[in-house]
Amino acid sequence: MNNHHYTGLINKYRNRLPVDDKTRIISLNEGNTPLIQLKNLPNKLGWEHEIFCKFEGLNPTGSFKDRGMTMAVTKAVESGAQAIICASTGNTSAAAAAYAARAGIKSFVLIPEGKIALGKLSQAMMHGATVIQIKGNFDDGMRLVQELSSTMPLNLVNSINPYRLQGQKTIAFEVIEALGDAPDYHVMPVGNAGNISAHWIGYSESAGQQCGSCNLCAGQCAFKDDVISTKRPTLVGYQASGAAPFLRNEMVDSPETIATAIRIGHPVSWDLAWAAQKESTGWFEECTDEEILQAQKLLAESEGIFCEPASAITIAGLLKDVERGRYQKNSTIVCTLTGHGLKDPDTAIAQSEAPIVVEAKRDEIGAIISHHL
Numbered sequence: 001m002n003n004h005h006y007t008g009l010i011n012k013y014r015n016r017l018p019v020d021d022k023t024r025i026i027s028l029n030e031g032n033t034p035l036i037q038l039k040n041l042p043n044k045l046g047w048e049h050e051i052f053c054k055f056e057g058l059n060p061t062g063s064f065k066d067r068g069m070t071m072a073v074t075k076a077v078e079s080g081a082q083a084i085i086c087a088s089t090g091n092t093s094a095a096a097a098a099y100a101a102r103a104g105i106k107s108f109v110l111i112p113e114g115k116i117a118l119g120k121l122s123q124a125m126m127h128g129a130t131v132i133q134i135k136g137n138f139d140d141g142m143r144l145v146q147e148l149s150s151t152m153p154l155n156l157v158n159s160i161n162p163y164r165l166q167g168q169k170t171i172a173f174e175v176i177e178a179l180g181d182a183p184d185y186h187v188m189p190v191g192n193a194g195n196i197s198a199h200w201i202g203y204s205e206s207a208g209q210q211c212g213s214c215n216l217c218a219g220q221c222a223f224k225d226d227v228i229s230t231k232r233p234t235l236v237g238y239q240a241s242g243a244a245p246f247l248r249n250e251m252v253d254s255p256e257t258i259a260t261a262i263r264i265g266h267p268v269s270w271d272l273a274w275a276a277q278k279e280s281t282g283w284f285e286e287c288t289d290e291e292i293l294q295a296q297k298l299l300a301e302s303e304g305i306f307c308e309p310a311s312a313i314t315i316a317g318l319l320k321d322v323e324r325g326r327y328q329k330n331s332t333i334v335c336t337l338t339g340h341g342l343k344d345p346d347t348a349i350a351q352s353e354a355p356i357v358v359e360a361k362r363d364e365i366g367a368i369i370s371h372h373l
Protein backbone atom coordinates (compact mmCIF):
# COMPACT_ATOMS: atom_id res chain seq x y z
CA MET A 1 0.00 0.00 0.00
CA ASN A 2 1.40 3.40 -0.84
CA ASN A 3 1.88 6.06 1.81
CA HIS A 4 -0.64 8.39 0.27
CA HIS A 5 -3.56 6.03 0.76
CA TYR A 6 -6.02 7.85 3.03
CA THR A 7 -6.82 5.73 6.09
CA GLY A 8 -9.19 7.88 8.09
CA LEU A 9 -9.07 10.91 10.33
CA ILE A 10 -7.41 9.35 13.37
CA ASN A 11 -4.37 8.33 11.35
CA LYS A 12 -4.29 11.68 9.61
CA TYR A 13 -4.56 13.76 12.80
CA ARG A 14 -3.12 11.34 15.35
CA ASN A 15 -0.91 14.03 16.92
CA ARG A 16 -4.01 16.07 17.72
CA LEU A 17 -6.18 13.21 19.01
CA PRO A 18 -6.08 11.10 22.19
CA VAL A 19 -4.40 7.98 20.75
CA ASP A 20 -0.91 6.50 20.97
CA ASP A 21 1.10 4.06 18.88
CA LYS A 22 -0.44 1.01 20.55
CA THR A 23 -4.05 2.08 20.00
CA ARG A 24 -6.01 -0.23 17.69
CA ILE A 25 -7.81 2.19 15.42
CA ILE A 26 -11.35 1.35 14.37
CA SER A 27 -11.90 3.20 11.11
CA LEU A 28 -13.84 3.11 7.86
CA ASN A 29 -11.66 5.84 6.32
CA GLU A 30 -14.11 8.54 7.40
CA GLY A 31 -13.41 12.26 6.98
CA ASN A 32 -11.66 13.91 4.03
CA THR A 33 -15.06 15.01 2.72
CA PRO A 34 -15.36 17.47 -0.17
CA LEU A 35 -15.70 21.20 0.36
CA ILE A 36 -17.91 22.26 -2.54
CA GLN A 37 -18.29 25.90 -3.49
CA LEU A 38 -21.83 26.94 -4.36
CA LYS A 39 -22.05 28.64 -7.75
CA ASN A 40 -25.58 28.82 -9.12
CA LEU A 41 -27.42 29.74 -5.95
CA PRO A 42 -25.27 32.75 -4.96
CA ASN A 43 -25.31 33.88 -8.61
CA LYS A 44 -29.05 33.66 -8.85
CA LEU A 45 -29.58 35.49 -5.58
CA GLY A 46 -26.87 38.07 -6.21
CA TRP A 47 -25.04 37.23 -2.98
CA GLU A 48 -21.57 38.70 -2.57
CA HIS A 49 -20.33 35.90 -0.38
CA GLU A 50 -18.21 32.86 -1.13
CA ILE A 51 -20.27 29.95 0.12
CA PHE A 52 -18.87 26.45 0.59
CA CYS A 53 -20.61 23.26 1.64
CA LYS A 54 -18.67 20.68 3.63
CA PHE A 55 -20.57 17.64 2.43
CA GLU A 56 -20.50 15.30 5.41
CA GLY A 57 -23.08 13.09 3.71
CA LEU A 58 -20.12 11.55 1.90
CA ASN A 59 -18.78 9.87 5.02
CA PRO A 60 -18.92 6.03 5.10
CA THR A 61 -22.35 5.82 6.77
CA GLY A 62 -23.59 9.02 5.15
CA SER A 63 -23.26 11.53 7.99
CA PHE A 64 -20.78 13.49 10.12
CA LYS A 65 -21.37 11.07 12.97
CA ASP A 66 -18.62 8.84 11.56
CA ARG A 67 -16.01 11.40 12.64
CA GLY A 68 -17.02 11.08 16.27
CA MET A 69 -17.78 7.39 16.12
CA THR A 70 -14.35 6.30 14.88
CA MET A 71 -12.87 8.00 17.94
CA ALA A 72 -15.50 6.84 20.45
CA VAL A 73 -15.40 3.21 19.31
CA THR A 74 -11.60 3.21 19.14
CA LYS A 75 -11.48 4.35 22.77
CA ALA A 76 -14.26 1.96 23.80
CA VAL A 77 -12.31 -0.97 22.36
CA GLU A 78 -9.09 0.30 23.95
CA SER A 79 -10.83 0.27 27.34
CA GLY A 80 -11.91 -3.34 26.79
CA ALA A 81 -15.59 -2.66 26.12
CA GLN A 82 -17.56 -5.46 24.46
CA ALA A 83 -20.70 -3.43 23.78
CA ILE A 84 -21.74 0.13 23.03
CA ILE A 85 -25.09 1.87 23.41
CA CYS A 86 -26.64 5.11 22.18
CA ALA A 87 -29.91 6.94 21.82
CA SER A 88 -30.42 8.34 18.37
CA THR A 89 -32.58 10.24 15.96
CA GLY A 90 -31.02 7.94 13.34
CA ASN A 91 -27.56 8.91 12.19
CA THR A 92 -25.76 8.14 15.44
CA SER A 93 -27.37 4.69 15.47
CA ALA A 94 -26.24 4.02 11.89
CA ALA A 95 -22.66 5.04 12.71
CA ALA A 96 -22.59 3.17 16.03
CA ALA A 97 -23.86 0.01 14.36
CA ALA A 98 -21.31 0.22 11.54
CA TYR A 99 -18.28 0.95 13.74
CA ALA A 100 -19.30 -1.73 16.24
CA ALA A 101 -19.47 -4.18 13.35
CA ARG A 102 -16.01 -3.06 12.24
CA ALA A 103 -14.69 -3.52 15.78
CA GLY A 104 -16.41 -6.88 16.29
CA ILE A 105 -18.38 -5.76 19.35
CA LYS A 106 -22.12 -5.49 20.08
CA SER A 107 -24.23 -2.38 19.65
CA PHE A 108 -27.58 -1.39 21.15
CA VAL A 109 -29.49 1.57 19.77
CA LEU A 110 -32.58 3.28 21.20
CA ILE A 111 -34.64 5.12 18.63
CA PRO A 112 -37.96 7.01 18.82
CA GLU A 113 -40.69 4.82 17.37
CA GLY A 114 -41.83 5.97 13.92
CA LYS A 115 -39.65 9.09 13.95
CA ILE A 116 -36.49 7.98 12.23
CA ALA A 117 -35.77 8.19 8.53
CA LEU A 118 -35.95 4.92 6.62
CA GLY A 119 -32.35 4.86 5.39
CA LYS A 120 -30.99 5.27 8.91
CA LEU A 121 -33.18 2.49 10.28
CA SER A 122 -32.06 0.18 7.48
CA GLN A 123 -28.42 0.87 8.34
CA ALA A 124 -28.75 0.07 12.04
CA MET A 125 -30.63 -3.13 11.19
CA MET A 126 -28.23 -4.16 8.42
CA HIS A 127 -25.10 -3.73 10.54
CA GLY A 128 -26.53 -6.02 13.19
CA ALA A 129 -27.32 -3.62 16.01
CA THR A 130 -29.97 -4.59 18.50
CA VAL A 131 -32.53 -1.96 17.54
CA ILE A 132 -34.87 -0.94 20.34
CA GLN A 133 -37.72 1.37 19.40
CA ILE A 134 -39.01 3.27 22.40
CA LYS A 135 -42.45 4.80 22.81
CA GLY A 136 -40.86 8.14 23.49
CA ASN A 137 -38.61 10.71 21.84
CA PHE A 138 -34.83 11.14 21.57
CA ASP A 139 -34.64 12.99 24.89
CA ASP A 140 -36.34 10.07 26.67
CA GLY A 141 -33.87 7.72 24.99
CA MET A 142 -30.93 9.87 26.02
CA ARG A 143 -31.98 9.72 29.67
CA LEU A 144 -32.44 5.94 29.48
CA VAL A 145 -29.06 5.17 27.88
CA GLN A 146 -27.31 7.25 30.54
CA GLU A 147 -29.05 5.20 33.22
CA LEU A 148 -28.41 1.86 31.48
CA SER A 149 -24.74 2.52 30.77
CA SER A 150 -24.11 3.48 34.39
CA THR A 151 -25.23 0.07 35.66
CA MET A 152 -24.56 -2.35 32.77
CA PRO A 153 -21.37 -3.21 30.83
CA LEU A 154 -22.14 -0.75 28.05
CA ASN A 155 -19.98 2.06 26.68
CA LEU A 156 -22.09 5.15 25.95
CA VAL A 157 -21.27 6.62 22.53
CA ASN A 158 -23.58 9.63 22.39
CA SER A 159 -21.80 12.98 22.18
CA ILE A 160 -21.84 13.32 25.95
CA ASN A 161 -18.86 10.99 25.50
CA PRO A 162 -16.03 13.53 25.05
CA TYR A 163 -14.19 11.34 22.51
CA ARG A 164 -17.06 11.96 20.09
CA LEU A 165 -16.32 15.68 20.07
CA GLN A 166 -12.61 15.01 19.70
CA GLY A 167 -13.27 13.09 16.48
CA GLN A 168 -15.77 15.65 15.21
CA LYS A 169 -13.40 18.59 15.76
CA THR A 170 -11.37 17.38 12.77
CA ILE A 171 -13.88 18.97 10.39
CA ALA A 172 -12.35 22.33 11.32
CA PHE A 173 -8.86 21.08 10.42
CA GLU A 174 -10.04 19.98 6.98
CA VAL A 175 -11.82 23.25 6.26
CA ILE A 176 -8.74 25.26 7.22
CA GLU A 177 -6.53 23.07 5.05
CA ALA A 178 -8.86 23.50 2.09
CA LEU A 179 -9.29 27.28 2.41
CA GLY A 180 -5.83 28.14 3.72
CA ASP A 181 -7.36 29.72 6.83
CA ALA A 182 -10.53 29.59 8.88
CA PRO A 183 -13.63 30.99 7.12
CA ASP A 184 -15.40 34.11 8.39
CA TYR A 185 -18.49 32.11 9.32
CA HIS A 186 -19.25 28.45 9.86
CA VAL A 187 -22.94 27.53 9.76
CA MET A 188 -24.56 24.29 10.94
CA PRO A 189 -27.75 22.66 12.21
CA VAL A 190 -28.05 22.26 15.97
CA GLY A 191 -29.81 19.34 17.66
CA ASN A 192 -28.09 17.76 20.63
CA ALA A 193 -25.45 20.50 20.18
CA GLY A 194 -22.38 18.27 20.20
CA ASN A 195 -21.33 19.23 16.70
CA ILE A 196 -21.25 23.00 17.19
CA SER A 197 -19.19 22.40 20.33
CA ALA A 198 -16.81 20.15 18.39
CA HIS A 199 -16.41 22.72 15.62
CA TRP A 200 -15.42 25.29 18.24
CA ILE A 201 -12.85 22.97 19.82
CA GLY A 202 -11.32 22.29 16.39
CA TYR A 203 -11.16 25.92 15.35
CA SER A 204 -9.83 27.06 18.72
CA GLU A 205 -7.06 24.47 18.71
CA SER A 206 -6.16 25.40 15.15
CA ALA A 207 -5.78 29.07 16.05
CA GLY A 208 -3.74 28.22 19.14
CA GLN A 209 -6.48 29.56 21.37
CA GLN A 210 -8.18 28.01 24.34
CA CYS A 211 -11.88 27.40 24.17
CA GLY A 212 -14.32 27.29 27.03
CA SER A 213 -15.98 24.42 25.20
CA CYS A 214 -13.27 21.88 25.77
CA ASN A 215 -14.18 19.44 28.50
CA LEU A 216 -11.51 16.84 27.84
CA CYS A 217 -8.36 18.69 28.73
CA ALA A 218 -9.55 21.57 30.92
CA GLY A 219 -8.24 24.18 28.54
CA GLN A 220 -4.83 22.64 28.00
CA CYS A 221 -5.34 21.52 24.43
CA ALA A 222 -4.53 24.72 22.54
CA PHE A 223 -1.79 23.88 20.10
CA LYS A 224 1.56 25.35 20.85
CA ASP A 225 3.41 24.04 17.82
CA ASP A 226 0.65 23.28 15.41
CA VAL A 227 -1.20 26.53 14.75
CA ILE A 228 -2.75 26.37 11.27
CA SER A 229 -5.09 29.38 11.18
CA THR A 230 -4.93 33.07 11.99
CA LYS A 231 -8.48 33.38 13.29
CA ARG A 232 -11.61 31.58 14.43
CA PRO A 233 -14.90 31.82 12.53
CA THR A 234 -18.19 33.15 13.83
CA LEU A 235 -20.41 30.12 14.44
CA VAL A 236 -24.08 30.20 13.46
CA GLY A 237 -26.48 27.46 14.59
CA TYR A 238 -29.87 26.87 12.99
CA GLN A 239 -32.70 25.04 14.72
CA ALA A 240 -36.09 23.86 13.54
CA SER A 241 -38.84 26.12 14.94
CA GLY A 242 -40.60 23.20 16.64
CA ALA A 243 -37.39 22.01 18.30
CA ALA A 244 -35.52 25.19 19.15
CA PRO A 245 -34.44 25.23 22.80
CA PHE A 246 -31.58 27.65 22.01
CA LEU A 247 -34.09 30.16 20.64
CA ARG A 248 -36.49 29.69 23.54
CA ASN A 249 -33.64 29.81 26.05
CA GLU A 250 -35.10 26.77 27.77
CA MET A 251 -35.57 23.06 27.13
CA VAL A 252 -38.48 22.04 24.88
CA ASP A 253 -40.50 19.06 26.10
CA SER A 254 -42.30 17.93 22.95
CA PRO A 255 -40.04 18.80 20.01
CA GLU A 256 -41.53 18.41 16.52
CA THR A 257 -40.05 18.86 13.07
CA ILE A 258 -39.95 17.17 9.68
CA ALA A 259 -36.16 17.22 10.09
CA THR A 260 -36.26 14.21 12.42
CA ALA A 261 -32.46 14.23 12.87
CA ILE A 262 -32.76 17.40 14.94
CA ARG A 263 -36.04 16.61 16.68
CA ILE A 264 -34.35 17.20 20.05
CA GLY A 265 -35.63 19.38 22.89
CA HIS A 266 -33.13 18.73 25.67
CA PRO A 267 -29.66 19.10 24.12
CA VAL A 268 -26.95 17.47 26.18
CA SER A 269 -24.22 19.93 25.15
CA TRP A 270 -26.26 22.97 26.27
CA ASP A 271 -23.45 24.79 28.11
CA LEU A 272 -20.77 23.97 25.53
CA ALA A 273 -22.92 25.26 22.68
CA TRP A 274 -23.70 28.52 24.48
CA ALA A 275 -19.98 28.94 25.13
CA ALA A 276 -19.24 28.38 21.44
CA GLN A 277 -21.89 30.93 20.42
CA LYS A 278 -20.68 33.57 22.88
CA GLU A 279 -16.94 33.10 22.34
CA SER A 280 -17.38 33.19 18.56
CA THR A 281 -19.82 36.13 18.73
CA GLY A 282 -22.23 34.00 16.71
CA TRP A 283 -25.96 33.46 16.93
CA PHE A 284 -28.79 30.93 16.81
CA GLU A 285 -31.76 31.30 14.49
CA GLU A 286 -34.76 29.14 13.67
CA CYS A 287 -36.36 27.96 10.43
CA THR A 288 -39.79 26.46 9.82
CA ASP A 289 -40.29 23.01 8.32
CA GLU A 290 -41.52 24.65 5.13
CA GLU A 291 -38.35 26.74 4.86
CA ILE A 292 -36.23 23.64 5.47
CA LEU A 293 -37.92 21.62 2.72
CA GLN A 294 -37.77 24.48 0.23
CA ALA A 295 -34.06 24.91 0.89
CA GLN A 296 -33.42 21.17 0.51
CA LYS A 297 -35.13 21.15 -2.86
CA LEU A 298 -33.46 24.39 -3.96
CA LEU A 299 -29.98 23.07 -3.16
CA ALA A 300 -30.66 19.75 -4.89
CA GLU A 301 -32.09 21.38 -8.02
CA SER A 302 -29.72 24.32 -8.33
CA GLU A 303 -26.39 22.80 -7.26
CA GLY A 304 -26.76 19.02 -7.56
CA ILE A 305 -26.22 18.49 -3.84
CA PHE A 306 -28.71 16.22 -2.09
CA CYS A 307 -28.57 16.57 1.69
CA GLU A 308 -31.09 15.53 4.30
CA PRO A 309 -33.63 18.03 5.70
CA ALA A 310 -31.71 18.69 8.93
CA SER A 311 -28.64 19.66 6.88
CA ALA A 312 -30.66 21.85 4.51
CA ILE A 313 -31.57 24.08 7.45
CA THR A 314 -28.17 25.72 6.91
CA ILE A 315 -29.28 26.87 3.47
CA ALA A 316 -32.70 27.89 4.81
CA GLY A 317 -30.94 29.92 7.48
CA LEU A 318 -28.66 31.60 4.95
CA LEU A 319 -31.63 32.49 2.75
CA LYS A 320 -33.10 34.31 5.72
CA ASP A 321 -30.03 35.84 7.34
CA VAL A 322 -28.08 36.84 4.21
CA GLU A 323 -31.13 38.70 2.90
CA ARG A 324 -31.39 40.49 6.24
CA GLY A 325 -27.73 41.51 5.99
CA ARG A 326 -26.75 39.59 9.08
CA TYR A 327 -23.53 38.34 7.43
CA GLN A 328 -20.86 40.95 6.78
CA LYS A 329 -20.33 41.77 3.12
CA ASN A 330 -17.94 39.64 1.02
CA SER A 331 -17.61 36.93 3.63
CA THR A 332 -16.42 33.36 3.30
CA ILE A 333 -19.14 31.12 4.71
CA VAL A 334 -18.91 27.35 5.22
CA CYS A 335 -22.05 25.26 5.77
CA THR A 336 -21.78 21.81 7.29
CA LEU A 337 -24.17 19.58 5.36
CA THR A 338 -24.37 16.96 8.08
CA GLY A 339 -26.10 14.07 6.29
CA HIS A 340 -26.91 12.66 2.86
CA GLY A 341 -30.35 13.12 1.30
CA LEU A 342 -30.60 9.38 0.64
CA LYS A 343 -31.00 8.87 4.37
CA ASP A 344 -34.59 10.07 4.12
CA PRO A 345 -36.09 9.00 0.78
CA ASP A 346 -39.69 9.35 2.04
CA THR A 347 -39.37 13.08 2.68
CA ALA A 348 -37.62 13.61 -0.65
CA ILE A 349 -40.23 11.73 -2.66
CA ALA A 350 -43.14 13.37 -0.82
CA GLN A 351 -42.02 16.85 -1.86
CA SER A 352 -41.05 16.08 -5.46
CA GLU A 353 -43.13 15.68 -8.58
CA ALA A 354 -44.26 12.10 -9.10
CA PRO A 355 -42.76 10.23 -12.07
CA ILE A 356 -44.85 10.28 -15.24
CA VAL A 357 -46.31 6.86 -16.04
CA VAL A 358 -46.83 5.94 -19.70
CA GLU A 359 -47.01 2.96 -22.04
CA ALA A 360 -43.60 1.80 -23.26
CA LYS A 361 -44.19 3.58 -26.58
CA ARG A 362 -41.78 5.86 -28.39
CA ASP A 363 -44.35 8.43 -29.48
CA GLU A 364 -45.93 8.88 -26.09
CA ILE A 365 -42.54 9.37 -24.46
CA GLY A 366 -41.43 11.66 -27.28
CA ALA A 367 -44.49 13.87 -26.72
CA ILE A 368 -43.69 14.21 -23.04
CA ILE A 369 -40.08 15.12 -23.75
CA SER A 370 -41.12 17.72 -26.33
CA HIS A 371 -43.47 19.23 -23.79
CA HIS A 372 -40.69 19.58 -21.19
CA LEU A 373 -37.78 20.63 -23.44
Ligand code: AN7
Binds near residue numbers: 190
Ligand atom coordinates in the same frame (compact mmCIF):
# COMPACT_ATOMS: atom_id res chain seq x y z
C1 AN7 B 1 -28.03 15.07 9.89
O1 AN7 B 1 -28.26 10.77 15.24
O2 AN7 B 1 -28.53 13.45 17.39
O3 AN7 B 1 -26.27 19.15 17.27
O4 AN7 B 1 -28.95 10.79 17.29
O5 AN7 B 1 -28.21 13.59 12.29
O6 AN7 B 1 -24.43 17.46 17.19
O7 AN7 B 1 -26.78 16.77 17.68
C2 AN7 B 1 -28.26 13.53 15.05
C3 AN7 B 1 -27.98 14.84 14.92
C4 AN7 B 1 -27.51 17.58 12.48
C5 AN7 B 1 -27.42 17.65 14.91
N1 AN7 B 1 -27.66 16.98 11.30
O8 AN7 B 1 -26.11 17.53 15.43
C6 AN7 B 1 -28.55 11.38 16.27
C7 AN7 B 1 -28.45 12.85 16.31
C8 AN7 B 1 -27.89 15.66 11.23
C9 AN7 B 1 -27.98 14.90 12.40
C10 AN7 B 1 -27.59 16.88 13.66
C11 AN7 B 1 -27.85 15.53 13.65
P1 AN7 B 1 -25.87 17.73 16.97
